[in-house]
Amino acid sequence: QKEVEQNSGPLSVPExxxxxxxxxxxxxxxxxxxxYRQYSGKSPELIMFIYSNGDKEDGRFTAxxxxxxxxxxxxxxxxxxxxxxxxxxxxxxxxTPLVFGKGTRLSVIA
Amino acid sequence: DxxxxxxxxxxITKRGQNVTFRCDPISEHNxxxxxxxxxxxxxxxxxxxQNEAQLEKSRLLSDRxxxxxxxxxxxxxxxxxxxxxxxxxxxxxxxxxxxxxIQYFGAGTRLSVL
Numbered sequence: 464q465k466e467v468e469q470n471s472g473p474l475s476v477p478e479x480x481x482x483x484x485x486x487x488x489x490x491x492x493x494x495x496x497x498x499y500r501q502y503s504g505k506s507p508e509l510i511m512f513i514y515s516n517g518d519k520e521d522g523r524f525t526a527x528x529x530x531x532x533x534x535x536x537x538x539x540x541x542x543x544x545x546x547x548x549x550x551x552x553x554x555x556x557x558x559t560p561l562v563f564g565k566g567t568r569l570s571v572i573a
Numbered sequence: 574d575x576x577x578x579x580x581x582x583x584x585i586t587k588r589g590q591n592v593t594f595r596c597d598p599i600s601e602h603n604x605x606x607x608x609x610x611x612x613x614x615x616x617x618x619x620x621x622x623q624n625e626a627q628l629e630k631s632r633l634l635s636d637r638x639x640x641x642x643x644x645x646x647x648x649x650x651x652x653x654x655x656x657x658x659x660x661x662x663x664x665x666x667x668x669x670x671x672x673x674x675i676q677y678f679g680a681g682t683r684l685s686v687l
Contacts, residue, residue: 560606
């Protein structure tokens with residue numbers, strides 16, 4: 464059974480701070496890693512994807528991958544109240560369907 | 574708006590009734606996926622198509638569920654003899670093999686079974 468684990472939160476950070484969201488996965492064959500943002504009542508929206516060990520930056524977002532530790536994280540710099548949402552980690556082996564974690568609820572306090 | 578359309582957005586039905594949902598993927602996308610999401614959980618994979626071929630079905634997909642993608646374009650998901658446990662958000666996603674099959678989600682269909 465492939466599993467993706469996330470702390471459900473809520474994770475509360477003050478406006479302007481760095482939010483750090485973490486995810487671990489069980490399947491060592493996982494090759495692709497995705498972060499989706501989901502606002503309450505809405506569908507998942509792709510934020511970032513990462514395939515290789517290390518960091519990948521896109522604007523205020525940085526994804527970090529460590530395949531040896533089976534760990535992927537998302538950093539959000541200069542957090543804004545509009546970043547308040549649930550962040551879903553998803554992993555994939557090859558071109559198989561995504562396996563999602565339960566998500567971490569982030570609350571950015573103004 | 575990702576370009577993936579789902580219809581209807583909301584469906585309320587009585588237990589035992591049949592329901593059908595439709596998904597129109599992004600036009601050039603050859604893969605189409607169905608997921609189900611309940612409150613507090615991440616999306617769970619149900620089934621997916623490559624063009625018109627249904628390539629994989631989850632063990633979550635009971636015999637009451639059937640999905641089709643007859644011409645490799647839009648897809649339908651039918652639930653027969655609905656049960657209260659079927660109440661969930663049904664999400665459709667599509668992807669294109671030349672884009673590393675990155676999946677883009679539609680707005681979802683929220684099903685409530687009374």
